[in-house]
Amino acid sequence: MVSPAVNTKKMTMIEGVRNAMDEMLKENEDVIILGEDIGVNGGVFRATEGLHEKYGEDRIIDTPISESGIIGNSIGLAANGFRPIAEIQFLGFIYPGFNQLMTHATRLRQRSLGRFTVPVVVRAPYGAGVKAPEIHSDSVESLFTHMPGIKVVVPSNAYDAKGLLIASIDDPDPVMFLEPLRCYRSNRTEVPDGKYTIDIGRASVLKQGDDISVFTWGAMVMDTMKAIETLEEEQNMSCEVIDLRTLYPLDKETISASVQKTGRAAIIHEAPATGGVSNDVISLINDTSFLYLRAPIQRVTGFDTPVPVYSLEQEYLPSAAKIQAAIVNAVNF
Amino acid sequence: MIEDFPMQQIINEDGEIVDADALNDISTEKVKSFYYKMLCARMLDKKCVNLQRQGKIGTYVPYEGQEAAQIGSAVALEEGDWIFPTYRDHAATLTFGHSMRNLLLNWRGRPEGNVPPEGVNIFPPGIPIASQLLHATGAAWAEKKHGSDRVSLVYFGDGATSEGDFHEALNFGSVFNIPTIFFNQNNGYAISVPMERQMKTKTIAQKGLAYDMDCLRIDGNDVLAVFAATKASVDRARANQGPTLIEAVTWRYGAHTTADDASKYRDQNESETRRETTDPLLRVQRYLQTQNTWNEDWLKTIEEEITDEIETAIAEMEAYPEPDLRQLFDYVYDRPTWTIQEQVNQHLAVQGEE
Structure with missing residues (x-):
């Protein structure tokens, strides 16, 4: 899949996620990131480390602690031309934003017969096994597979994370991008420089x-x-x-x-x-x-x-x- | 606190001028055009209630009594601005450029009802209470980020201020100085629950103080006050001076929906009294009469004109082609997933359609 002419680098999954966002922020000015502590702090898992410095606070946006606000605003931004990536700090905290996903993000295309669309990626670390405090370890992927109108993607390594995240940002529909936090730093894979995609829907x-x-x-x-x-x-x-x-x-x-x-x-x-x-x-x-x-x-x-x-x-x-x-x-x- | 938020008026219930300076900016022709739009909205609303009774449309949400709030605000916007209505705001969406036929199709259970004409930025009505406020901030934020001076205006009721999304949206609007007008129609009741059970505050406007936001309270049945206040808020938003919370105090004459019986929770005599006192059309009529620009002949002429327009739209609605299965399957994703495609095929194999 990787041509020998392309340089690769060994990365952890969190680096693959960051690298994907970096590529897309570079390529498309309408790609922006919204989330809690994602700016100067670089995200609690460092997914956005360095991006605030590189792309500025208008594109790497520290928001109030407001999951419904993050997702709801992303819907409005997406319907009006942007490609927002919404980071939810832990999947276990997404529930206040559930209504925005279930009644709006996933069905605005159908409700308006294609007039308004929601190309939003919602990224969220998830899963147990890292001795996190209560509620931080939920694995509720099927809440989203049961929502008509959204795709659900779960990478497990850096190569897949980068290719799938780029494909998700390019996707014309909302994508729930779940990042198993136990995989963030536990393995390294070769990741090519530049933009490549892995098709959503391919095992x-x-x-x-x-x-x-x-x-x-x-x-x-x-x-x-x-x-x-x-x-x-x-x-x-x-x-x-x-x-x-x-x-x-x-x-x-x-x-x-x-x-x-x-x-x-x-x-x-x-x-x-x-x-x-x-x-x-x-x-x-x-x-x-x-x-x-x-x-x-x-x-x-x-x-x-x-x-x-x-x-x-x-x-x-x-x-x-x-x-x-x-x-x-x-x-x- | 209520003393800090007096209900602003330009003309009062008797059609008398309260704020002559403000009225100077609004020509009599403009007042007549407001009257026309309000009459049109009222006649359409009454017709829709009848259509529901006849079984030609489904459950309907009447707005009669709230015409001034919706029309005065919608006319203050310009092309390229955005509105985010609820299900009770079709007087506003009609004013902002939605087609009457599509509005009727909406009540006939057709998805076309959510599709505004090309170039007109009207979102499908927000159904879960207050959820649309965040789309209004998002869309206006996008305008600001793209360097345009277009704004958004979002409608919501008194009950919506109890929802988290109301507060999250005001907070975002305020923190990021987003050009959104939060336009509250306080009609006193959220279905059956009166304002005093919904909140302890005597005004909704004061909730904007917590967000360090411009906030004001107006007589929502005075179309001139609504227009002037909204226009001033829109101008400020365009000039990057931030969002505004407007509380327009109004009243719905009818029930929450055609499936609701308002007499169960309030004395409907109050609605009848208000028709003679605070009515939005009546006070404009009284004002125009003092200007000698309203008479029965004119009313009759415009009523005939509006009746024709409504009858044409109803005929178009009734003649509209049957719904297409593609509307069910083809708009869930940009391209149907394989599961949906299989479900279409299996459905058609059994139903024998197409």
Whole structure:
């Protein structure tokens, strides 16, 4: 995907996110960023570090603590020519802005038969596992996949983050861009200089395999890869691992082709089981690949509980043992 | 506090001049044009209530009594400005350039009703209370960032001031000095809940003080006061002097919607009394009569003209082609996602359409 002529640099995911915004701010004057502490402070995770200095306070805008205000103003700005990137400091704080997404951002195009559109990207760090205070660790991606009119993207590494964020900013519709905060600095990938995009709606096959298709996204990609490494060594099995990267619309072709090859599937996510995106993946497999299945589809998910305070979060998150047990269950069914 | 916010008037209930200086800036011809627009809005509103009773349109939201507030404010704007209405502001949207046919289509459950003519910046009505205030600041902020002097004006009711979005929008407007006019129509009731249960303050205007914003309270049934106050606020916003909160005190004669019964929560005799006292059209009529520029013949002539316009729009609404399935599927995204495309195909396969 990366031509040898292009220089690359090893980056963490947070650097990939920042680099994407830098590219787009440079290319298009109508790209602006709104959020809390994103200016001089560079964002609580440093996603916008240096951008305020480089592009000024008219484009890198520190707002009042006002999630509905950030998203609502972004809608007005977008409908009148801008390409706002709205940073919500943690996904767990997006709820005051939920109405603006549900009743306006996602349906203004349809309500006005295309007269007004909302090319807004809402970025939000999310997920558990970093010992954050209460409410900071929610994984509520399916609240947004259930909203007609928005796309939901979740990168897990720097290369994907940059290409997907650029594609999201270019997208004519609202995009919910969820950044698993556990991935921000935990791995580095080669990232090309300049602008490139990764299509929204395309999953990434991280590892080919024959015995089972394992679907996951966000921070669980790292955990799944690690769990599978041990399992393959110990159990002599071959797992295909797919990072979905986009949760709406799902990559129907990649998901169904993989299940039709392996005949088995497991889905790993840290969000609560009931109403989770895993259910949409299961539906998709049911619709496309039912007769190829050789075992019930496995799910390893968070519990139907609020994400707990951090003394209990490792109990909440899918563990390597649970991931391995689910895969073994399916393969030995 | 209420003493700090006297209700500004230019002409009073009896059509007498209260503020002669302010009136000097408004020609009699202009006053007549306001009267015409208010009459048109009132006749359309009455017609819509009838159309709803006949089953030709769905649940309807009447604005009768609020014509001065909506029309006086909308005429103070210029081409390129933006308005953000609620569902009760079609007198304003009509005045600002929406087509009567499309307004009727809106009440007939058609999405075309939300589409203004090309070049006219009217957002679809805000349905969740106060949520549209933030779009008004966003859109006006965009104008300012692009270096234009265009402004936005957003309508909302007394109940909307209890919502968080009202405060978030005023705060953004004030912090970033955004050229937005926050135009409150205080008609005394949010469906059934009276103002004194909605807030302890005696005015809505004073809420602007917390945002260090220009704020004023006007007689929302005096179209001249509404026009003058809005025009002054718009001029200030254009000159980068910031947003304004205007409280226009008014009254809706009817119920909240055609599905509501106002007699359950208030004495409707008050509406009848107000028709004879504070009515927005009657006071302009009285004023024009003192100027010898209003008479029954003129009224009859313009009533006939307006009736023709309304009947034409109704005929257009009734003759409008049936809704197209593409309106359901094709505007959710720029291009339908595969899930939507599959759903269209499956739907058509079973329904056997197209």
